[in-house]
Amino acid sequence: MxxxxxxxxxxxxxxxxxxxxxxxxxxxxxxxxxxxxxxxxxxxxxxxxxxxxxxxxxxxxxxxxxxxxxxxxxxxxxxxxxxxxxxxxxxxxxxxxxxxxxxxxxxxxxxxxxxxxxxxxxxxxxxxxxxxxxxxxxxxxxxxxxxxxxxxxxxxxxxxxxxxxxxxxxxxxxxxGIKEPEELDIMQTACNITEKGFRRLLGFVKPGVWEYEIEAELMHEFLRNKSKGFAYTPIIASGNNANVLHYVVNNQQCKDGDLLLMDVAAEYANYSSDLSRTIPVNGKFTARQKAVYEAVLRVKNDATKMLVPGTIWAEYHKEVGKMMTSELLGLGLLDKADVQNENKDWPAYKKYFMHGTSHHIGLNTHDYGLLKTPMKANMVFTVEPGIYIPKEGFGIRLEDDVVIQEKGEPFNLMGNIPIEVEEIESLMNQ
Missing domain, CATH: 3.40.350.10 (Creatinase/prolidase N-terminal domain)
Structure with missing residues (x-):
């Protein structure tokens, strides 16, 4: 080991x-x-x-x-x-x-x-x-x-x-499902290694690089920090590839004007981290890309605040769906008629955000943990909303790993990993 x-x-x-x-x-x-x-x-x-x-x-x-x-x-x-x-x-x-x-x-x-x-x-x-x-x-x-x-x-x-x-x-x-302090320390180490990999990429990605080259940069950084490598099969999806939720071939060239969605993270001592970030290949978001990105970020931030003791997982997802519906209306991707006429078993927002928002994480990326009973302190969940727009040629997902606290807002194990538009653009253009 x-x-x-x-x-x-x-x-x-x-x-x-x-x-x-x-x-x-x-x-x-x-x-x-x-x-x-x-x-x-x-x-x-x-x-x-x-x-x-x-x-x-x-x-x-x-x-x-x-x-x-x-x-x-x-x-x-x-x-x-x-x-x-x-x-x-x-x-x-x-x-x-x-x-x-x-x-x-x-x-x-x-x-x-x-x-x-x-x-x-x-x-x-x-x-x-x-x-x-x-x-x-x-x-x-x-x-x-x-x-x-x-x-x-x-x-x-x-x-x-x-x-x-x-x-x-x-x-x-x-x-x-409820982590001991030693486990949280190990998971923090995994997240810290993931941060090093992501920061390395911000100085590497530019038009013309290949998705597999980005994968190689990550593996280099993970291995040199005592990780075995990826906690799960890496998703490095440029342009429309981001609209394939489990895109793993990572064999396309990144083009000027594209967004790059990466769902990539390191393991450490058999414990997983799980990160998603979306960055502009050329270092600058367009106005439309930025608007969609910030909508996803608002949903992520608001969804994170809901991860507190007593929350029921299924009800939580319904509330996140309401948040996403509001953002999609604001972006012009849905209109009021879409919402009024939606199928309650597959709400209108699912056209653009079709996966769940949170899952347990720990020794497995999709870890063991109770889902039908109220959430408890020291459970660790991902928060990963996304918006996927094939007609516009891009998809955006943002994801962090957070620890439920006995009181107050969850603790973000990935709080030091850049996520704001201005910071990502600044780091990519240094």
Missing amino acids: KYDLIPNSLFIKNRKKFMAQMKPKSIAVFNSNDVYPIGADSTLAFEQHRDIFYLSGADQEETRLLLFPDAMDKKHREILFVTETNDHIAVWEGEKLTKEKATEVSGIETVYWLSDFDKIFFDLMTEADTIYFNTNEHYRQAVVTETREDRFIKKCKADFPAHQWAKSNPILQEIR
């Missing part, structure tokens, strides 16, 4: 929160992700399953975490299983977690080799009534491959048919 060691106090707290909600005489198991093959002897770069990372800090393949608060032997109430390393692995792949290092990272005293899992797990299951399965129930999930968790669940159901089953996901949705 490139990142600095995270204090294991974070993972100790996270496990305590999870175990406090487990049923009596129950076991929970969490598996690392697979290493995915792409052909021949090649694989994708390993990405740790965010749940096992959240609970242990173990950032290595072939890892399992077992939690059993009611285990008769106290040393078996928290167990981390890691792959046994050897000299051959050390030569070919580098250092892996030793038992001692695994304890240092996770705060878990009992560490076994993964080869011992089946024997120890069978013994502990004789003491347990319930097994928690870690299913993926995120509202955006679209998993089409069988995961290591899926295989584990199948085997458990076959091997232990008399046990009761429970779901870890509802607990994780609740506790992962």
